[in-house]
Amino acid sequence: MRFIPSCKEVSELLSQAQDRPLTLKEKLALYVHLPLCEGCRNFSRQLGFIRSAVKRYIERDDTPRS
C-alpha cells in the first residue's frame, strides 16, 4: 500500500466524508496528503471538511446534520 494517496483518491474520500464517517486509515490518508497538496486543500475547504473535522475535535459538537 502506498503511504501517500493520489489526488483522485483524496477527492473521493472527501466526497465520501460528507455521507459517512471515514475510517482511521482514510483520515490518515487525508492528513498526510492535504498538507502537501494545495489543490486538495482547496477542495476540502470547499466541502467544509477541515472545518467540520476540526470542530468535531475541538468542540465535540453533536449537532445533528440536516
Ligand SMILES: [Zn+2]
Ligand atoms: Zn492532492
